[in-house]
Amino acid sequence: MNESELKSIHDEARRKNIPLMKDDGMDFLIHYLEEHEHIRDILEIGTAVGYSAIRMAEVRWDMKIDTLEVNPEMYEQSLINVSQAGLSDRIACWLCDGAQFETEKKYDLIFVDAAKSQYRRYMEHFMRNSLPGTVFIFDNLAFHGIVDDNSISHNRSTVQMVHKILKFREHLLKDERFETVYYPDIGDGIAVAKRIR
Ligand SMILES: C[S@@+](CC[C@H](N)C(=O)[O-])C[C@H]1O[C@@H](n2cnc3c(N)ncnc32)[C@H](O)[C@@H]1O
Numbered sequence: 001m002n003e004s005e006l007k008s009i010h011d012e013a014r015r016k017n018i019p020l021m022k023d024d025g026m027d028f029l030i031h032y033l034e035e036h037e038h039i040r041d042i043l044e045i046g047t048a049v050g051y052s053a054i055r056m057a058e059v060r061w062d063m064k065i066d067t068l069e070v071n072p073e074m075y076e077q078s079l080i081n082v083s084q085a086g087l088s089d090r091i092a093c094w095l096c097d098g099a100q101f102e103t104e105k106k107y108d109l110i111f112v113d114a115a116k117s118q119y120r121r122y123m124e125h126f127m128r129n130s131l132p133g134t135v136f137i138f139d140n141l142a143f144h145g146i147v148d149d150n151s152i153s154h155n156r157s158t159v160q161m162v163h164k165i166l167k168f169r170e171h172l173l174k175d176e177r178f179e180t181v182y183y184p185d186i187g188d189g190i191a192v193a194k195r196i197r
Helices: 003-015 023-035 051-057 072-084 116-129 144-148 156-174
Strands: 041-045 064-069 091-095 109-112 135-138 178-183 190-195
Touching: 003 051, 023 051, 023 190, 041 051, 041 116, 051 064, 051 072, 051 091, 064 072, 072 091, 109 116, 116 135, 116 156, 156 178, 156 190
Parallel strands: 041 064, 041 109, 064 091, 109 135
Antiparallel strands: 135 190, 178 190
């Protein structure tokens, strides 16, 4: 897919207020993949319209991505975009709740960019699909996304969400199964957690 086609997916999604990863977060993720050449098999939770999956798949020709999306309209659009990008053989889009997805596969990278309140659940659920060396990347661990998200009323539910994210972040930073680096100012607060045991 050429740059202008990719840009049009990006711009169209932004125009429709589809919550793509922030641009600096996306650049960080792509740079991470470029630097870590062993990464081939990727699981993404939170496809939206497939923009991040397409960007990741374009880093190296041998990457394979499973990407999970719970919203049927997003899923349909991601199928169209992935097909237009000529990447249907390397990006598999699944319509499902991330926490319900079952596979025997082991992934090199698990990118979590979906319902913020479920991060702990996703992490534990997908431990079985990881090995020591697998990297989990979590976006949205800062609170800007919440403040900007009009679908969440800024009241008790926001407070609960902030509390959940804080708790998850603290838990992750203490979790001895991982070596974790947290980047509060990149994307919407990105953590890179490498499984070490
Ligand atoms: C921040 S957007 C993903 C953006 C995408 N990664 C990108 O940057 O191009 C989050 C997406 O996760 C989806 N989502 C929310 N909860 C989910 C769940 N439990 N399982 C799968 N997808 C979910 C939402 O419908 C939304 O499309």
